[in-house]
Structure formats: C-alpha cells, structure tokens
Amino acid sequence: MEHLPVHLADEARLAGPVQYRWMYSFERYLRTLKNHIRNKAKVEGSISNAYILEEMSTFSSYYFEDHVTTKWRNLPRNIEESVEENDDPNQLLIFKPVGRPIGRMAKRYMDPQEYIAAHMYILSNCAEVANTYIKIFEDEMRYVNPSLTEAELESAFDNDFMVWFGHYVRCDKFIFNIHLLD
Incomplete structure (x- = not known):
C-alpha cells in the first residue's frame, strides 16, 4: 500500500486530473443494467428488454395526470x-x-x-x-x-x-x- 502514492504524481502528470478518466459512474450504471438480468441464458437480450421497458415507461410517464406518482414525479408523503x-x-x-x-x-x-x-x-x-x-x-x-x-x-x-x-x-x-x- 505504501508503494501506490509514489505513482500517483506520475499518473496525474501523464493523464491529467482524475475526474476526466474515472469510471465510477459507468461501473455504477453497468451494475444497474446487470440487476435487470432475468434470463441467464440470454443476458444481452434481457438487458436490452429491461432498458427499452424503462425508456418506454419514462417517456409515457410525462403524459400521465399530475396526481399520478411516477419514478420522476413523487408526491410528498403527507x-x-x-x-x-x-x-x-x-x-x-x-x-x-x-x-x-x-x-x-x-x-x-x-x-x-x-x-x-x-x-x-x-x-x-x-x-x-x-x-x-x-x-x-x-x-x-x-x-x-x-x-x-x-x-x-x-x-x-x-x-x-x-x-x-x-x-x-x-x-x-x-x-x-x-x-x-x-
């Protein structure tokens, strides 16, 4: 663990600031996609079906009435x-x-x-x-x-x-x- 800080300065000089090259957001989204897998035999099809279903439900939620609770419009609890x-x-x-x-x-x-x-x-x-x-x-x-x-x-x-x-x-x-x- 003590060896890692030695290379941090070199990495910053070669690649620039870390926020331009980190992969946390993509890895988190891949985890979200992997959670949509229902059929282990056809993983890609299962992910694409879940993604399309989520896109359709998000798009159609914009046309619901104001009192309907959706993923993007939650009414206050009280x-x-x-x-x-x-x-x-x-x-x-x-x-x-x-x-x-x-x-x-x-x-x-x-x-x-x-x-x-x-x-x-x-x-x-x-x-x-x-x-x-x-x-x-x-x-x-x-x-x-x-x-x-x-x-x-x-x-x-x-x-x-x-x-x-x-x-x-x-x-x-x-x-x-x-x-x-x-």
Whole structure:
C-alpha cells in the first residue's frame, strides 16, 4: 500500500486530473443494467428488454395526470388526495385538512406563552382574519391614537389583537379601548 502514492504524481502528470478518466459512474450504471438480468441464458437480450421497458415507461410517464406518482414525479408523503370530505363552508380555511398525521398521537398541555403564540399564529395566518379584521384593528388603533407609529402599531397588534378580536367577534363593531404606550 505504501508503494501506490509514489505513482500517483506520475499518473496525474501523464493523464491529467482524475475526474476526466474515472469510471465510477459507468461501473455504477453497468451494475444497474446487470440487476435487470432475468434470463441467464440470454443476458444481452434481457438487458436490452429491461432498458427499452424503462425508456418506454419514462417517456409515457410525462403524459400521465399530475396526481399520478411516477419514478420522476413523487408526491410528498403527507399529501391527502381528497379534501372534499370535510368541505364545510363555515369552517375556516386554516382548519381544513391538507394531509394526514404522521406517527403516534401524543397529548400535552401548552404553557401560557405557547398558547398565546399558537393563538397569534392562527389568527395572523388565517386568510379570513388577515383580509378583514387586521385592517379593521389597524384602523381602530389609528382612530384611537392618530399619532401612532408603525412600531407602536406592531406592539399593539402583538399585545392586544387577540383580546380585541374576541370582543369584536362577540360584540359586532365594538370599539375596544386599549391603553397604548405613549
């Protein structure tokens, strides 16, 4: 083994960089072709049949519909094909199922900070809330305090939007007085 490094410099000088002459990719592909052999009596015919079959299936897979899983187009594991079973028009879009759970279910209780963070995440990422109620909240904050800066508005949103939204939903168009930082 110690003798091999002596010849590496000579080989690099004679043949150039190794990536131009290595055969790993071809050897790996030959192994793939050899795995297609089914008839030991007619090896070449078996390899050519398997190669033609693979080429035909690859070519025809381009004409399949988008929901069909092929070798070249794998759908993500957690995608549920039909969502229309729970198509309730009164249900918010954020709670409509888009997949199926992975693994075992585990119950745990959230501490108050986690609960507030989850609540704010749902409210700020729900399309129905984001399109209408956040704009109404900002308008009411600017009405209560016209000299409100963007940083103070962001702070008010983080601290008071959940409470305001609960009151607004329960009492239609209820203007909630919020004490802002002066």
